[in-house]
Amino acid sequence: MAKNQWNELLLEQVRQLPMASSKEQVQLRLNLLIVEASKQKKTIPTEFELIFQAYQLSRSGKLIDSISVFFDAINFSQQNQQEFLICFCHYNIGTLYGMLGNYFYAQKFLAKAEKMQQFCDGYITGIIKNNIGDIFRQIGNFNEALIYLTQAAELLSQHGPKTATALSYFNIAEIKAKQFLFTEANELLENLYQDIKNEPRYLGFYYKIQAEIASHSGDFKQADKLHLLSIKNMQICEHDYYYAEMILEYCHFLTSCLQYKKLDQFIDLGLTVAKKIESDKLIDGFNDIILLRIKDIDDINIREKHYQTLTSSLLNSRRELLKRESDYLQQLYRLNVAKLNLSTMKSLSDNLAVINKVGHYINTSSDIKNALPQIQQDLASLFQTDTLALGFYNSEQDQITIHYLDNNLPAQTPYITDCKSEATYMSYCIKSNSAFYFNHMNSEQKVAMLGDRCDSKVQFKSAMFSPITINGEVKGVFTIQARESYQYQTFHFELFSQLISYISIALENQYNRQQLLHLSQTDHLTQIWNRKSLEAHFNQLKQQQNQEYTGIMIDIDHYKEYNDTYGHIAGDDVLIQVSRLIKQGFHSLETQVYRYGGDEFFVLIPSIKPEKIRQKLDKLLIEVKKLLIPHKASTCSCYLSISVGIGYNKDPENQLSLNSLVNTADRALYQAKENGRNCYFELAHIKETMY
Incomplete structure (x- = not known):
């Protein structure tokens, strides 16, 4: 067989790979090639072997590993001038990024493939x-x-x-x-x-869409049956990504039907598969369902279990984001060896090293806004950076809060732009969800791009903009700008895109850390601080050498009897309503409210102001009564009521312990109960008063 004929046979086998719906079908095609190569005494070039390997990985659900192998295949294809294979790899990389939920890179690589379609x-x-x-x-x-x-x-x-x-x-x-x-x-x-009808992967899609139609038509029994058929067929073809995707679709259906017992089973299964294939998109989808599920759980122990599942899932997402940052850097390096048009390989390495350095301290910074001056300083070695800005988008108010640095001006305070009243590059970037750069902007072009609501004055003729996506939603925009024209080339934009991936990862990490911190420090039912937070906040006050403390213990009168009479769901609702009134009544920057345990709440105040506290408690007692919640098992009121103990503590020598502070308030609460409940009692070293 002639060399050209052998190459054509290889290309035809690659051309058929998209129709292979399982790793077994991919292996079968490869085996046929190996047999033919042996007969013809030919070898299978490395780039072809790598493409088959990448397909086996992708059909097994190992998407990130598959992307890495496709990049290796591109390198060998470039060396051997296999333009069709380069286009084919770009198409597959874009497809895999889409499955991972990274639509920026998905569109980028699919667009590369589309531009090379003359080779296909x-x-x-x-x-x-x-x-x-x-x-x-x-x-x-x-x-x-x-x-x-x-x-x-x-x-x-x-x-x-x-x-x-x-x-x-x-x-x-x-x-x-x-x-x-x-x-x-x-x-x-x-x-x-x-x-x-004989293709399991296609049947999986077929049944999924049929299930959606049945669900919209109100035939939930048929929809349930069709969803299970969809999952079964994807499991048969052993494609873990689609298997997890079908489970996710079914979980959405079960959530809408309130079928929680079955939902819990499939959430666990789906998350396990999604974590295995490292798809942030699917993991985030299951996280969203877990959050919805938690809101509808009445049993505190079960709710706690699901919060633990969510916490574990969020941690997994964070690990995968950190792993992905390393993958992006390696891929960018591989892709740009031939095309960046830099003078030497050392220049490329140095530029990537700067991006890597910036990415490192972005990801280790507790607040990315504080890192902006250092970012501007380091990026000056790569880009002309006359100004740099990071905008955070509030979709509810349609406003952007912009943190802005200009090398000709002192540090600027953040400012807000209203997207409804003014068209800007940032609002355009956010609304279009697309990155862009320009090199010779003028007033006419700016108005044509942004519309009549923009300021037509052009201060910066060159600029790069990119949206920042957090958990699938555009939450911000980052820009670097230069006053003069033609300051940025294609390779600058490639490096800028890499920087954006670091910023997005850093902000997602901050968001996940905030969620995890919120989960660990708040009471899941009432959404106020929990007992663990009380200890942390008290220790902070001790470190500040605070010398006056007021501790207030609040107890719902005859709460156990209320639960026994009206049920635990009604009891939970009472806890939520009372906690809201307490938080409203003691709302200030220096006062914190905690759920201490059961039906007890604690208020920590770093001062002693009896008159103000009495006013607040008088009002709180009235507001609780105004809820008009019947309590026929109470001995002190026909409606729900509370008893309150107030402990005043002076600590000039910084010797007060949290136990002592709580004990003082607890003793006062005991006295309030002894005095008939539905009242408050004050206790200090020299004065005891009941109201």
Whole structure:
């Protein structure tokens, strides 16, 4: 067999790989090649072997490992001038990034593949268009999605095997279902069934969309059955990503139907698979369901168990984000060896080292805003950085809070822009959810880009902007700008994009840390500080040499009897309402409210102001009564009431312990109960008074 014929055979086998729905089918194709190579006394080039290896990994659900191998395949393909393989790898990398939930890189690499479609036939071009359409579908841009998917279906029907159009029509059918066009969706699915009835992966998609249609039509029993068939078929084809995705879809369905027993089982299963394949998108999806699930749990012990599951899941997400930052750096290095047009390899290495350094201290900073001056200083060696800004977007108010540094001005205080009243580059970046750069901006171009609501004055002629995404939502924007034209080239933008991945990771880490901190320091039912936080806050006051303390212990009168009479759900509701009144009554920067345990609440005040405290407690007693919650088991009131103990403590020698502070308030509370309840009692070293 001639060399060209052998290469054509290899390319044809690669061309058929997208139709392989399992790792076994990939291995079968590779085995056929190995046998043929032995017969013809040929070797399989490294780039082809790597592509088969990458497909086996992706069909096993090992998405990140697969991306890494595809990058290796690109390097060998470039050396051997295999343009089709380079395009093919770009298409697969973009597809895998989409499965991981990183739509920025998904669109980036699929766009690279689309630009190289002159090296592909109609079949591969159709697959590329299908996957671009699928990304648009996932982010909710259905109009663009339908354009690409329709083009893909036409190309695949002309140039691909019989089942090639299935994925495009599945995507179109899913969009139709989400648009409530169920008749059109059903027609598409029924037309596909005969061709795909023996393909488990396709049947998984088929049953998933049928389940969505059944659910919208109110046939929940049929929807449940179809979801389980979808999961079963994806399990048969041993594709862990789609297996986890089908479980996630089923969990959404079970949540909507309040089928919690079955939901708990499938959440555990789905999270296990999602963590195995390291897909942040799927892990975040299960986290969201866990949060919804927790809100509807009445039993405190079960609720605690689910909070532990969520905490573990969030920690896993954080580990994967840190791992991904390393992967991005390596991939960027590999991709840009040939194309960055720098003078030497050392220049590339030095530039990446700067980005790596910046990324390190961004990720170790407790507050990224404080790191901005250092970022500006270090980036000056890579870019012309006349100004640098980080904006945080508030979607509810449609406003951006901007932290801004200008090398010609002293440190600036943050300011807020209103997206409704003014069009800016930042608002454009956020609304379009797209990164961009320009090198010669003028007033006419600015107005054409942003519209009439913008300030047409141009201060910076060169700039780079990128949105910052946290857990799938645009939460901010980062920019570097220069006053003069033509300051940024393509490789600058590549490095800038790498920097954005670090910033996004850092902000996601901060968000996860805040969530974990919130979970550990607050009471899950009442959402006020827990007992553990009381000890931490008291120790902080001790370190500040505080000398006056007021501790207030609040107890719901005959709470056990209330629970026995009205039930635990009503009892939980009482705890929530009373805690809200206490928090409202003692709302100030220096006062903290805690759930001490059971039906007891504690208020910590770093001062002694009896008159103010009495006023607040008089009002609190009245507000609790005004709830008009019947309590027929109470001996002190026909409605719900509280008893309060106040302990005043002076500590000039910094010897007071938390136990002593609590004990003083507890003794006062005991006296209030002895005096008939539904009142408060003050206790200090020299004075005892009952009200």
